Amino acid sequence: MASASLQALPGFRDFIPRECAVRNYLFETWRGVARRFGFVEYESPVIEDTALYLRKSGGELSAQLFRFEDQGGRDVTLRPEVTASLARIAARHQRDFPKPIKWFEIGQCFRYEKPQKGRGREFHQFNVDIIGEAGPAADAELIALSIETMLAFGFQQGDFVVRVSDRDAWTAFAKQHGVADEAIPGLLNLIDKIERESPEELDRKLAPHGLDTAMLRRFIADEAANASPAWREIQADLAARGLEGFVELDLSIVRGLAYYTGVVFEVFDARKSMRAVAGGGRYDTLVSTISDGSVDLPASGFAMGDYVIRNLIEETTHAAMQLEVWLQRNAAASDVRLVIAEESLRPVALDIATRLRRAGVSVDFPLASAKVAKQFQAAEKSGARFALVVGSEFPALKLKVLASRTEEDCDNVTLVDWLTDRLQQPDGPLLA
Amino acid sequence: MASASLQALPGFRDFIPRECAVRNYLFETWRGVARRFGFVEYESPVIEDTALYLRKSGGELSAQLFRFEDQGGRDVTLRPEVTASLARIAARHQRDFPKPIKWFEIGQCFRYEKPQKGRGREFHQFNVDIIGEAGPAADAELIALSIETMLAFGFQQGDFVVRVSDRDAWTAFAKQHGVADEAIPGLLNLIDKIERESPEELDRKLAPHGLDTAMLRRFIADEAANASPAWREIQADLAARGLEGFVELDLSIVRGLAYYTGVVFEVFDARKSMRAVAGGGRYDTLVSTISDGSVDLPASGFAMGDYVIRNLIEETTHAAMQLEVWLQRNAAASDVRLVIAEESLRPVALDIATRLRRAGVSVDFPLASAKVAKQFQAAEKSGARFALVVGSEFPALKLKVLASRTEEDCDNVTLVDWLTDRLQQPDGPLLA
Numbered sequence: 128m129a130s131a132s133l134q135a136l137p138g139f140r141d142f143i144p145r146e147c148a149v150r151n152y153l154f155e156t157w158r159g160v161a162r163r164f165g166f167v168e169y170e171s172p173v174i175e176d177t178a179l180y181l182r183k184s185g186g187e188l189s190a191q192l193f194r195f196e197d198q199g200g201r202d203v204t205l206r207p208e209v210t211a212s213l214a215r216i217a218a219r220h221q222r223d224f225p226k227p228i229k230w231f232e233i234g235q236c237f238r239y240e241k242p243q244k245g246r247g248r249e250f251h252q253f254n255v256d257i258i259g260e261a262g263p264a265a266d267a268e269l270i271a272l273s274i275e276t277m278l279a280f281g282f283q284q285g286d287f288v289v290r291v292s293d294r295d296a297w298t299a300f301a302k303q304h305g306v307a308d309e310a311i312p313g314l315l316n317l318i319d320k321i322e323r324e325s326p327e328e329l330d331r332k333l334a335p336h337g338l339d340t341a342m343l344r345r346f347i348a349d350e351a352a353n354a355s356p357a358w359r360e361i362q363a364d365l366a367a368r369g370l371e372g373f374v375e376l377d378l379s380i381v382r383g384l385a386y387y388t389g390v391v392f393e394v395f396d397a398r399k400s401m402r403a404v405a406g407g408g409r410y411d412t413l414v415s416t417i418s419d420g421s422v423d424l425p426a427s428g429f430a431m432g433d434y435v436i437r438n439l440i441e442e443t444t445h446a447a448m449q450l451e452v453w454l455q456r457n458a459a460a461s462d463v464r465l466v467i468a469e470e471s472l473r474p475v476a477l478d479i480a481t482r483l484r485r486a487g488v489s490v491d492f493p494l495a496s497a498k499v500a501k502q503f504q505a506a507e508k509s510g511a512r513f514a515l516v517v518g519s520e521f522p523a524l525k526l527k528v529l530a531s532r533t534e535e536d537c538d539n540v541t542l543v544d545w546l547t548d549r550l551q552q553p554d555g556p557l558l559a
Numbered sequence: 560m561a562s563a564s565l566q567a568l569p570g571f572r573d574f575i576p577r578e579c580a581v582r583n584y585l586f587e588t589w590r591g592v593a594r595r596f597g598f599v600e601y602e603s604p605v606i607e608d609t610a611l612y613l614r615k616s617g618g619e620l621s622a623q624l625f626r627f628e629d630q631g632g633r634d635v636t637l638r639p640e641v642t643a644s645l646a647r648i649a650a651r652h653q654r655d656f657p658k659p660i661k662w663f664e665i666g667q668c669f670r671y672e673k674p675q676k677g678r679g680r681e682f683h684q685f686n687v688d689i690i691g692e693a694g695p696a697a698d699a700e701l702i703a704l705s706i707e708t709m710l711a712f713g714f715q716q717g718d719f720v721v722r723v724s725d726r727d728a729w730t731a732f733a734k735q736h737g738v739a740d741e742a743i744p745g746l747l748n749l750i751d752k753i754e755r756e757s758p759e760e761l762d763r764k765l766a767p768h769g770l771d772t773a774m775l776r777r778f779i780a781d782e783a784a785n786a787s788p789a790w791r792e793i794q795a796d797l798a799a800r801g802l803e804g805f806v807e808l809d810l811s812i813v814r815g816l817a818y819y820t821g822v823v824f825e826v827f828d829a830r831k832s833m834r835a836v837a838g839g840g841r842y843d844t845l846v847s848t849i850s851d852g853s854v855d856l857p858a859s860g861f862a863m864g865d866y867v868i869r870n871l872i873e874e875t876t877h878a879a880m881q882l883e884v885w886l887q888r889n890a891a892a893s894d895v896r897l898v899i900a901e902e903s904l905r906p907v908a909l910d911i912a913t914r915l916r917r918a919g920v921s922v923d924f925p926l927a928s929a930k931v932a933k934q935f936q937a938a939e940k941s942g943a944r945f946a947l948v949v950g951s952e953f954p955a956l957k958l959k960v961l962a963s964r965t966e967e968d969c970d971n972v973t974l975v976d977w978l979t980d981r982l983q984q985p986d987g988p989l990l991a
Contacts, residue, residue: 131614275917
């Protein structure tokens with residue numbers, strides 16, 4: 128056996144308590160915003176039959192998958208994303224739900240990529256989807272939700288921008304220039320590379336379509352003329368919500384994946400790296416593709432991963448401060464640490480801990496006998512707000528406010544009511 | 560490509576919203592109890608180097624693993640449990656945390672077993688562990704937490720029992736009967752089978768140790784004489800908490816796994832099947848084993864899976880009722896459904912939805928134009944508490960209480976404060 132490595136596998140994270148707390152902050156914020164928008168939570172399986180991803184992609188699979196044969200000889204894959212599963216589940220269960228179906232999932236996904244800053248082999252993804260509504264109002268609802276998610280994290284106007292585009296505008300462009308229907312997906316792939324590939328290389332690839340880079344750039348630049356009807360509806364919808372300042376039309380966005388069918392959008396970091404924080408769009412044919420045509424439902428959705436948003440939060444002062452305040456408030460293992468001044472009073476302390484815990488108070492106490500000074504040190508280090516001293520004055524008790532080092536009196540009989548109320552009060556200097 | 564199956568893989572679950580809500584109920588209850596006990600949350604990776612599980616088990620691995628080679632040629636395994644990871648993480652990071660470390664994890668685990676009622680190939684597990692405290696007070700804290708978890712789910716005394724045992728009692732028994740140290744693990748394995756194997760078969764296997772089934776049974780029966788000092792301390796500790804009625808000494812419990820070193824316990828369904836709902840114990844050598852001796856910390860912990868506890872909740876009237884009440888309260892996708900009485904008022908509705916959502920109210924509205932009657936039907940079906948009618952009286956608004964079909968007046972300017980307050984009030988007949 129190799130000598131013990133205490134590391135996780137490359138690209139995998141140990142969520143020690145502080146990391147887990149940050150993760151929980153992301154999850155709570157995501158969950159909170161989605162629920163306020165009337166979305167309900169579901170979760171798809173972590174492992175799926177590889178055939179599901181093959182159906183979604185039209186037979187071509189990324190090489191970057193955790194794909195293996197299970198003990199029953201099945202070709203299975205750890206989910207690289209959840210939309211394929213969602214389409215399967217929606218096709219299977221859609222009869223049980225009135226349309227539109229508004230669902231969200233927070234789930235871990237897996238891709239065998241080179242680990243680097245801002246990218247691991249696992250990541251958590253927030254997925255929000257509307258199934259069964261074809262109109263742009265669904266896209267607008269999703270874009271609004273993506274904006275409100277950013278605001279909920281403490282980002283402000285100017286920190287980020289949502290770039291909206293519509294593949295239908297490009298389909299119209301392609302038809303106008305005589306590009307054959309079957310060549311359009313290939314053309315969209317070229318457009319997707321417009322900011323990454325050299326104009327010469329792109330020109331070479333566009334030539335067979337009778338197009339060149341300059342024509343694409345002119346089309347993108349002339350937004351007013353080329354905006355799709357869907358974009359105009361989305362713009363009006365978001366304006367009614369007071370969110371028009373967060374979005375812009377950007378026809379250079381097409382998103383690489385073949386399954387998008389109409390409106391697509393990306394949330395960008397507007398201040399630094401212009402990284403995409405979230406992205407999504409309309410995928411009206413996927414449910415049909417996944418179900419071999421047995422169920423046909425329009426759909427739209429977006430996903431936000433935990434890596435980029437966390438980095439962006441930590442780089443953005445006001446968002447980082449909000450996270451720190453949340454962590455401070457949630458860092459302590461307990462609200463109250465019992466200090467057992469005499470070991471003979473341990474049974475009394477156990478009784479007090481039990482009653483307070485049942486009343487919803489988070490309580491900790493030393494599991495082994497220890498000097499009082501050491502117990503106070505541990506209490507302070509733990510971040511607890513109060514130390515409750517169980518000593519010879521029992522049934523009288525002393526509550527020490529650890530931040531201000533002030534002291535308050537209470538007693539065993541009224542303790543639970545008194546302390547649950549006391550926890551609601553601030554710790555400033557008490558009124559005389 | 561095979562024709563589309565809409566099923567998940569055998570043994571895997573689609574958590575559609577109701578299933579996801581039940582899952583969230585389990586998670587919230589687990590998390591709530593653990594936090595009240597002063598435990599903090601961590602999470603280990605879903606995939607680990609298979610060598611980690613080999614080290615834990617001493618080289619023998621269950622055949623029931625999702626084990627595969629990743630793209631980098633590593634022998635990796637989807638976690639079948641989390642204690643091996645916890646020991647690794649604790650060994651790696653223990654210097655950063657004061658002892659004892661009180662940590663919990665809620666995580667999905669994977670075992671390639673035959674799917675059946677009450678067992679899948681994935682399951683969620685609640686793991687609670689104390690690392691760095693060798694005394695029975697830590698075991699008592701964990702046993703108390705397991706009991707309070709059951710009480711938090713609505714179980715009552717008589718529904719379940721915690722059977723506590725101590726491997727040290729059996730070690731003393733073995734030594735007393737001249738069993739060699741190296742034969743003790745094998746003997747513990749035989750004791751573990753005492754309720755499943757025939758006395759004849761067991762006798763045959765015990766003979767080489769100079770023992771027979773009757774001797775084991777006598778030892779188990781004579782609890783008063785054979786209880787270990789740790790049990791007596793645990794019993795006194797739990798009595799101080801008022802929990803003595805939930806535990807009993809049962810030396811027939813040894814738990815199969817080789818890595819347990821002292822006190823072990825199981826939470827049993829006491830009314831029907833005597834299934835184990837949770838189990839755990841002391842594993843004082845595991846951190847050292849996992850870290851090749853570089854870190855040595857005593858440890859104790861237990862795990863509760865989601866399958867058995869959920870079945871038990873659903874079979875136990877008062878626990879099932881509590882779950883139903885929780886589901887009812889959490890089933891609605893939104894608190895408030897907007898009814899857009901005239902499509903021209905959609906911008907007003909979008910503005911109202913945005914303001915209410917930012918104030919924390921869960922709000923939904925029709926994404927497509929629909930007749931008012933249909934919107935009310937959808938609102939009622941959704942389980943929303945209120946329908947807020949945006950109609951020609953705007954800026955006056957009508958709030959319909961969907962359960963009582965009563966109506967209240969409000970207006971656009973004061974709406975947010977009024978409605979957030981209204982949501983705190985009950986829906987009984989209003990006072991005149």
